Amino acid sequence: MIAERLSRLARAAIEELAAAGALERTEHRALSFRRLAADARAIGLFDLATRLEAVAAALDAQAGLGPQPNAALAEALLASYDRIEALSARLARSELLAAFGAEDDDDTEAP
């Protein structure tokens, strides 16, 4: 999977979870985040992978919490969002530079 596609899929999953919440389809969502984490790891985005895995773990824990607020989920989800925003910004910069044939010397992982 290329970074652009992973970025789109992860953003969609994060936005969907933020909008719908963690009280329904929890197992299915945890599985989706685990897959995304594996994809991120496969292309070397280890920090993002760790955050996505933390979302999956927090979703697993939601079953034990019932409808109680889940602070770990909020922390993991919002941290994942930050990583995706940083990755998207890097990809957008690369796209503009590539259009003009300019070199992109930013090869670091999203912070």
Next chain:
Amino acid sequence: MTLRRETPAGMRRAAARTALVAAPMGESAVRVGGATVTWREGRVVCDCPMGDAPACLHRLVAHGDERARDLGGRAGPTEPPPVVFPEPSKAEPLPAEDAARFAPILAEVDALMAEVVTLGLRRAARVSGDRVRELAARATAMRPRSRGPRDAGLGRIARALERLAALLPALDGPDAGAAEADALRELAITRNLGRALRANTGALPLEDIAGASQRAYVEVPPIEVQGLGLEAWVAAGGVAGVTAYVAVLGEDRVLARTLLTKGKPARPADPRAWAEGLAAGPAFARSGITMRDLSRGRFALSGARIALSHGRLSGSRATSVVMRPALPLGDARLAQHVLAGPKDAARLVRSLGFDALGRPPRSSPIVVLPVQGLSPSDFDHATQALSLRMRASAGVELRTSLSFREERSLLFDNLEVLSRAARPPRFLCVRLAREGGALVIEPLSAMLADGTTLDLTLDVVDPTLEVTR
């Protein structure tokens, strides 16, 4: 130049309030009202009855013009005047006393974040709105102590919560998807501000993480600005306004001057109903310069007040304005603001950065794009997005996709006409941004081959420009 030191305060106030402007008369004189002000051998002379006094109103009005002339002379006839803006606020830690009094509210903010994320924004919009508003009010009430640092408040968190509260009702509206994305952004900013305040490393200015007040305008030295474009916009929550974007000559900085509607417009999707009055409104109090004038002309500004951290220009009555001949957008003095080649892209791409604390950019991400051609736009009904291809120069084709929103309907109509015109515009004033994570190049104004400027979010592009392809 000692004119300011020799001038009574009352006369300076009168000069700040006057409607008089300086009209150039040749190389070394200007006409101010009924008087002529002349520069002779380094002295400023006025032919009014107060000509023998150390200062007069006419010389004060002409002063801004003269200061800009001095700066231009030092830099050479084709170089923009050098501008030195004040330094931004210095990094400092939050005093322990403030950290202690903020801690209970920050803990409640964390609990609220957990509740909203667990319930989901759609449910939270129905059950948590009051709590969000209540916490915003309590955070706003956390003002700086009388002997504490000026920015040791919770203004930034309060404003993020206020924006979140304003977005929640929109989650049931037609643009729910955009509102959800915006609300998630505000949640993330709120979380990051709370973390930064608790970490309290002293690595950032308090203005960035605490921020008691939004109003941090400071007077800057005389500057010369050239208008780039004008935009009518509607923000999530219904706030609407018109913004003129101006390039600061000699600086890689674009400033924004904004006028807001009084209350939410009744028909936000029809900017012609509410934006034209703002476009014709005063860019600066008592200057006679409209927002549209500012967005198209060149002006020397003295006493300009700028929010340095936001790149916003105030309409303060203390700002005196002298009109200059407008620069063509291809003029060398605007080179720092033009996106035409790899070096420009490498410089301007910085505006696409991500800021976890949601700090606004110090310069608006507005650039001038020279255009060789446009391909006919394509509206995809499935994705509700308008695709546009712009040929910027030989071998450089830029593609962009703009998501439909009600308030963008006029822009979409205009782009559909403009992209099919027999002759492409010579320049587009565009915003570089990200939408849904993807690069977006959003045209705001177009300069046509005949020199006409069209503001694409306000004006109606003449359908006769359209040709069948």
